[in-house]
Amino acid sequence: MSILNLRQCPSSSLSLSPSPPLLSPSPSTAFSVISNRRRCLRLVTSSSVSSVQRSVANGSPAPAVVVERNQIRLGLPSKGRMAADAIDLLKDCQLFVKQVNPRQYVAQIPQLPNTEVWFQRPKDIVRKLLSGDLDLGIVGLDTLSEYGQENEDLIIVHEALNFGDCHLSIAIPNYGIFENINSLKELAQMPQWNEERPLRLATGFTYLGPKFMKENGIKHVTFSTADGALEAAPAMGIADAILDLVSSGTTLKENNLKEIEGGVVLESQAALVASRRALTERKGALNTVHEILERLEAHLKADGQFTVVANMRGNSADEVAERVLSQPLLSGLQGPTISPVYVTKDGKVSVDYYAIVICVPKKALYDSVKQLRAVGGSGVLVSPLTYIFDEDTPRWGQLLRNLRV
Ligand SMILES: Nc1ncnc2c1ncn2[C@@H]1O[C@H](COP(=O)(O)OP(=O)(O)OP(=O)(O)O)[C@@H](O)[C@H]1O
Numbered sequence: 552m553s554i555l556n557l558r559q560c561p562s563s564s565l566s567l568s569p570s571p572p573l574l575s576p577s578p579s580t581a582f583s584v585i586s587n588r589r590r591c592l593r594l595v596t597s598s599s600v601s602s603v604q605r606s607v608a609n610g611s612p613a614p615a616v617v618v619e620r621n622q623i624r625l626g627l628p629s630k631g632r633m634a635a636d637a638i639d640l641l642k643d644c645q646l647f648v649k650q651v652n653p654r655q656y657v658a659q660i661p662q663l664p665n666t667e668v669w670f671q672r673p674k675d676i677v678r679k680l681l682s683g684d685l686d687l688g689i690v691g692l693d694t695l696s697e698y699g700q701e702n703e704d705l706i707i708v709h710e711a712l713n714f715g716d717c718h719l720s721i722a723i724p725n726y727g728i729f730e731n732i733n734s735l736k737e738l739a740q741m742p743q744w745n746e747e748r749p750l751r752l753a754t755g756f757t758y759l760g761p762k763f764m765k766e767n768g769i770k771h772v773t774f775s776t777a778d779g780a781l782e783a784a785p786a787m788g789i790a791d792a793i794l795d796l797v798s799s800g801t802t803l804k805e806n807n808l809k810e811i812e813g814g815v816v817l818e819s820q821a822a823l824v825a826s827r828r829a830l831t832e833r834k835g836a837l838n839t840v841h842e843i844l845e846r847l848e849a850h851l852k853a854d855g856q857f858t859v860v861a862n863m864r865g866n867s868a869d870e871v872a873e874r875v876l877s878q879p880l881l882s883g884l885q886g887p888t889i890s891p892v893y894v895t896k897d898g899k900v901s902v903d904y905y906a907i908v909i910c911v912p913k914k915a916l917y918d919s920v921k922q923l924r925a926v927g928g929s930g931v932l933v934s935p936l937t938y939i940f941d942e943d944t945p946r947w948g949q950l951l952r953n954l955r956v
Pocket residue numbers: 630631632633672673674690691692693694715716717796797798799819820821
């Protein structure tokens with residue numbers, strides 16, 4: 552599919568140039584017509600290397616100015632394993648993405664009236680953040696690192712959105728000459744690899760792969776690339792090893808491959824990313840990112856916690872507090888809330904016991920209940936927490952320092 556984006560452009564400023572090949576030996580057929588003026592003709596094709604990617608590869612900043620428009624643009628994965636989770640996460644933050652139909656690539660979030668959602672492939676979200684066509688995006692850290700190539704215009708606003716967990720890792724066969732090889736060091740030292748016969752690594756990560764091997768001093772290595780099913784490459788005799796994403800590890804196991812010590816290039820999960828230029832120059836972008844960040848943090852923080860309410864007999868709130876705080880899992884977020892429970896006895900209002908309210912991490916729930924019981928807690932009620940809004944989000948302060956605003 553190709554999109555013709557027509558803006559007026561002086562013909563003298565047009566340039567038509569074939570893109571240089573990256574790692575792939577086949578010459579790219581991508582052409583871009585670009586201008587350094589704001590009014591220009593841009594031809595966007597689905598070919599492998601776009602003008603944006605070329606500018607990333609050259610390390611040069613994308614547009615010199617922020618393109619004028621009124622809406623803040625948030626890029627979300629259009630399909631694949633991240634798409635539904637990204638929408639669900641926003642929904643959990645009370646940000647409802649309204650898409651008229653699934654084939655429409657633009658949507659609205661009524662709660663953020665100045666923001667448009669654009670559905671894009673993850674790698675295109677990164678490219679469009681760099682070109683200035685998107686301001687914010689949700690992508691995996693792996694995609695960000697591969698296509699962002701450490702470009703300083705990309706800022707990670709929230710690095711742990713709690714979905715899309717995986718890691719990028721080298722894997723080798725668990726048979727033949729690799730049977731006793733269990734680390735990157737051992738792999739590098741195998742006598743089989745030399746200038747004439749280097750280690751052949753198949754990967755879709757054509758930026759991160761060579762960078763990682765270089766950083767680890769592995770010289771005798773060549774790279775090949777494919778769009779999927781890389782795990783088949785060693786058995787087919789096309790590669791000696793692969794570098795690919797792993798989550799459950801099932802695909803590796805089913806293809807008689809194993810990971811090796813020191814072979815993890817990066818850990819990844821979904822992240823909220825922004826264009827530095829958009830945050831500093833686009834009106835309203837910083838406010839929007841603040842709101843999204845606050846909602847995300849409040850939801851994600853609450854997601855790992857339960858509210859626990861229990862009753863406890865005692866002579867005073869202070870005495871109950873001492874008992875509760877003697878237990879390591881019962882201090883809550885800031886400390887327990889302890890309130891008197893009023894009862895009527897013989898016509899008189901009195902306080903025999905206290906209600907304790909604390910937040911406990913979900914994974915420590917049962918141990919916390921045991922500790923509560925151990926100090927006299929009874930009638931324990933547990934309910935999920937929806938949001939925890941702190942006074943300020945540490946990531947917001949970090950972002951402002953990063954932007955130096
Ligand atoms: N087991 C996994 N394998 C691949 N990606 C995973 C896995 N687990 C989580 N992810 C995340 O999902 C992203 C891949 O999503 P998806 O498969 O939709 O896109 P893609 O393959 O990058 O897209 P495209 O089809 O446009 O090339 C990865 O970049 C990573 O962040």
